[in-house]
Amino acid sequence: MSYRSTMSGRATFAGLLRAEWTKLRSVRRWALALGALVVLTVLVALLSAAGSNRVRSDDGGGGGQPAVVDNSVQDGGAFTHRTLTGDGTAQAQVTAQDASHEWAKAGLMLRAGEAHGSPYAALVVTPGHGVRLVSTVDDEIAGGTGGAPRWLKLERAGPTVTGYESADGTDWRQVGSVQLDDLPRDVLVGVYAGSAQRVEVVRQFGGESVDGRMTTGRATFAQVTVTGEGTDEWRTRDGEPADVAGQVTLTGEGDLGPDLFAEDVTNMTLTGILVGLIAVVAVAVLFVTAEYRRGMILTTFAATPRRGRVLAAKAVVLGGATLVAGTVAALTAYLIATPILASKGMPTRSLGDPEVLRAVLGTGPMVAAIALFSLGVAALFRRSTPAIAVVLLLLLVPQIVATGLPVAAAVWLDRLTPAAGFAIQQTVTRYDTAIDPLPGFAVLCCYAAVVLALAAWRLRRRDA
Template sequence: MTTTEAPRPAARPERESFLPVLRSEWTKFRTIRSGLIGLGVAVVLCTVFTFLVANGTHEGTCTGTGSTCRSGHPYVATGPDGEAVADSYRFVERPLTGDATITARVRSLTGVTSTTSTDAAPSLDHVRPGLAAWAKAGILLRPSTAQGSPYAAVMATGAHGVRFQHDYTHDQAGRPGPVSGASPRWLRLTRTGDTLTGYDSADGRAWTKIGTARLAGLPATVHVGLFVTSPVSFERSGSGFATQATAAFDHVTQGAQGAEGAWREQSIGAQDFYPKLPGDGSRRDGGSFVLRGSGDIAPAVVAGLLGTGTPSSSILTGLIVGLIAVIVVAAMFITVEYRRGLIRTTFTATPRRHRVLAAKAVVIGGVAFVVGTLAAAIAVPIGEHVLKANGAYVFPVGAPTLARIIAGTGALAAVTAIAVLAVGTIVRKSAGAVTAGIVVFVLPYILGSSMSGGAEQWLFRVTPAAGFSVLGTLPRSAQVDYPYTLANGYYPLSWWAGLGVLCAYAVLALGIAAVTLRRRDA
């Protein structure tokens, strides 16, 4: 019996495999001396311009550099998690040892607002009636009166009802509505070991639990008492106006043992960065207290009040200049082949043209990512160091955020390079591709940075300038009424959403380029 062996499938030609195409394009790129030099220039320009911008920035009362500048800058507290915080208020407190329950009624909460912005020295001679929405008055417990130390507090607010807050960033809502003579707010804070629990009540009899916090390592003796504070208001315009709140407390009781010493009054954070109206004070009449104070207990998001920098703020000019160099290299990676007629040879060796485009995109994107990441890894620490040496306060960021800034800069360079490669494939001319790359991917950022109002918000939402959101580091907080605008250092999109917008433009450009390659002669 004769058997016939089934025919073996034909081996796939090597030219149909992507890896040889990728290897070929990488070989082309690394043998182009001008391209390698251009990317090196991008790193150098980014670093040099970052240094120049940071070295020209001085804050506070700085007239020079070094310790002279640092001594003139106001104090900014650092919270338990390393974040910048506002921690200033009027406090009437006494030491407490062991577990206890502290109760107080907020009988009234009123306020005034300055009629002159914080650019001028706040004065009680120029105020109008008005209670800030996040004015706070209530019971506060903390292990130390040092600014930035952990705390837990239950409080009435100007327009956000009763809240239970701890460690600056944690907030839980209680009974809604404002304080009034007809509707006072009863507050209660209990301590059980390291655990603090906040309650509120409408009548002082039926209590509702708001929330619980655990302050790890809380010492046996802590500071507990009544406080009031009132933040800068931005309700009328983008300018800030200092405010002051006055709170009247009664029915102040402290259950269980542990009360030690007399009540003491003090202004926490009197000399920090936060603009305040003068005249903080308190008075006591038996079991009743009246406190008056300015400030805030919240994340320090008010960058405009600090005249601050961020770890990424000084890199922007250097990044723009470096990005232009990357755009030139990316455009020439394809247009040079068209100009010299070598593209025909490339397409003869690889008839599937989209594979050539994909290989070039991988090569230029990978190289641009490495270059952008390297430039940021060098420039960001240099800029931060120089800013601090010149007296500028730099918002602290954690290691994950710093890594995101550096890698995000690389991603911004990579996606831009891929998009410009696609543009070069479409227009085939170096000058046209470079010009289009700068106009589409750089100019929107320059225009948006120089505009005001709502137009710049849309530029950073719907144009490739959205990609620069990867450099955003300033925190936002629902506890702080603040204009989170580009002028104050806040991008309208999150870093991942902004990068997504830029990627969408790159994908669109690649799609058009792929169609153009298939329909047009080389």
């Protein structure tokens, strides 16, 4: 008896799924609305790509076709270096440094190669924040306070790079160590000078403008030495021969580290989802409210008295359909818009990049979660207009209003509303990033789960 009851329950739910799928696909405008999600997403991506333009970087290009570099990483400044083979030590005294910016940097750097974004570790002195050990793999490690003059030393032992500082070149204090995995045997090591941009951000409702002004760092070094195997030939970043005997002065623009004001180009290709979501929300709401308006819900509940199962069947069918539509929309938009953006010199990234893959393929689950959230709200309100208004208010208004608020307020608005789910599409960490991708998606899922649970509870306790 228990086995038969279980099988009967499964068959009943399977029948519910078939019934709800029939409802969804038989209403032509609902099917067209899901198709509109794909069309609108791709269309907006194309328009955005066609209107974008960027001057190409000259790093690493050849044959009149300069390379496009990763704009999420800053890798500027002057670097005079030689080759170090295997383990070794670099040492220098920063005798003077211009206060071009509180985060201007002057010191020693060891890096895997000349390419933009190559793994590096740098021990630098700054005018406003003392000594810092910075790298591509770890957060900054703070050393002593105060600026130049200061002695600095970098030691390499396999993949480990350790920084030391001294006031007199005799008594050394360890600043910290970083682990640079896959560091090649031959690396570049030398003296570095750079200075960060002065950035002015104007935030207004619906958008922002970022204006950056370059500053020029200037530093003087003395007693520059490198011990270990390798060439004794010193060169600048431009490949010109350099002499570090005696005193050497470097002048450079640009900084090291993540660019907190970079454009998220991958996210740009997916912004059309915001427009397409209006159609998805409308379908999700009408999937419930249309039955209430026409009185068909009475027939449904008469056939299936366990109302929670009806809501569950609607959620499974709607979630599956929107998952597929959202994934197709995002993947198509990315594949079509990315080559156009690349041809215009925008710093595009491959779909094989884990962050890009997560952003593109994560869009489908995000769309499905928003559809389920809308379904739950519709089941609570039972009327189309207020349900659609509430969902769009919670999803889209934060995206518009946040840019007109102070950053701290905008961050909390994004974190606490279902709009946090859009974080799944971000691939660049910016100054105004509110929440990481997976926690943001989790916030959206929590909203959907809570609303659906409330809707199921209310269905069981209220007449149709």
